[in-house]
Amino acid sequence: PLGVYDFQKRTSLIRVSQAGAKTLGRIASTLARGEGLPAHARSAEYRIESE
Secondary structure, eight states: OOOGGGGOOOOOOOOOOHHHHHHHHHHHHHHHHHTTOHHHHHHHHHHHHTO
């Protein structure tokens, strides 16, 4: 059976320092490229460069 939770969207907000964001951004970019998601990788790289 379906329930209310089947129709809800969950969102998480995470706060990190600028240094932490750079580290996580590099990791995210590497993982995204490895998974064949170049647009996600570019997005992570853009966020690193714009800081």
